Amino acid sequence: MIPASFDYVRPTSVAEAVQALADGGDDAKILAGGQSFIPVLRLRMGDPSLVVDLGGIAELRGVREEGDKIVVGAMTTHHDVTRDDLLNQHVKLISEATKTVADFQVRHRGTLGGALAHADPAGDLAAPALALDAEFVIAGANGERTVAASDFFEDYFTTAIGPQEILTAIRFPKYTGWGARYEKFNRVAQAWSIVAVAATVKVEGGSITDARIGLTNMAGVPVRARGVESALVGQTMSEETVRAAAQAAAEGTSPTSDADAGSDYREHLAKVLTGRAVLAAAG
Incomplete structure (x- = not known):
């Protein structure tokens, strides 16, 4: 099927993306890896007036060490998660779980943040994030806030991310040697x-x-x-x-x-x- 028509923007910073969501109102939706969102559009199960593509925001990608935490940008692909040395050393569970996600093609396009924000109860990354006591960094018009994994997943396909907010990063405590x-x-x-x-x-x-x-x-x-x-x-x-x-x-x-x-x-x-x-x- 062919999606209904919508406006499309591809911001290059988190601030631009947040502004685009505010301008688009409640009908604006975020495109991350698109592995779940594109089928929703094609089947017309969703009808957004605006799609905000996060693929152009470089600051949302990558893995870094911050003290006793490992921080993963929300737009980091599954492929990169499975091959990152910091994650394999300090947060091995998320690497192991990500290896089971779908197939090679999906893992090259799908993102850690997109999968967690989608919150499918059968998805493979939410349970590891919960077990690891991850923290979710969320940006919106009022600035940045952090939500614990125990409070992030609220119901089927529902998270603590507001309609005009963006998941920017996931912080994991280190589990070195586990x-x-x-x-x-x-x-x-x-x-x-x-x-x-x-x-x-x-x-x-x-x-x-x-x-x-x-x-x-x-x-x-x-x-x-x-x-x-x-x-x-x-x-x-x-x-x-x-x-x-x-x-x-x-x-x-x-x-x-x-x-x-x-x-x-x-x-x-x-x-x-x-x-x-x-x-x-x-x-």
Whole structure:
């Protein structure tokens, strides 16, 4: 199908983009990588009066170190995320999860910020961001503000980003030396997750000293498996310990039933995949 007509601007700075959104009003929409937005336009599921393309803003790309944080520009592509040395060293979980996103073509065009702002409950990057206690930097007419991951995802396809605001960067604490694994279950290659588990753990002297686990597609927003985290910390690392702790993975979740899986099957998958993810992360 052919999209409905709209105006198009390609600003070269965040300030210009914010102004363009203000001028366009509530009908203005942002184009990042376009991997989700372009199909919406083509199917006429969205009818914006103005599209603001962020592709010309160089300051929104790249990865840098700021003290005890790693900062990723919102327009950094998935391809660049998977190959960045700082992320692989200090925030390995986000690199591991990004490797599972769609296919090579999508990873070359899609962006970290675009995927997180889209907030699809089956998307692969929200649960890792939540597990890692990421911070989201958002710019608008009133300046810049920072939102914690626990407050960023509000509902299905809904985030804390206002209608005339832009996600500019994501800050991750450093998890240097932690193991990480993103365990994803889907029916066909490159498909959305039916269920997935993002796990990063710290093992010292044969014991699990810390653990952070996020669940994909177990609710309308990503969910922390805090029951599993609590059950793991302080325990001797063993398969039996991990499998037992993983039985708490579905606590506090509200998975849906659809054509891909029933809610009870998703709960079962969450337990199995959590066990696999933690064991792999712990080596």
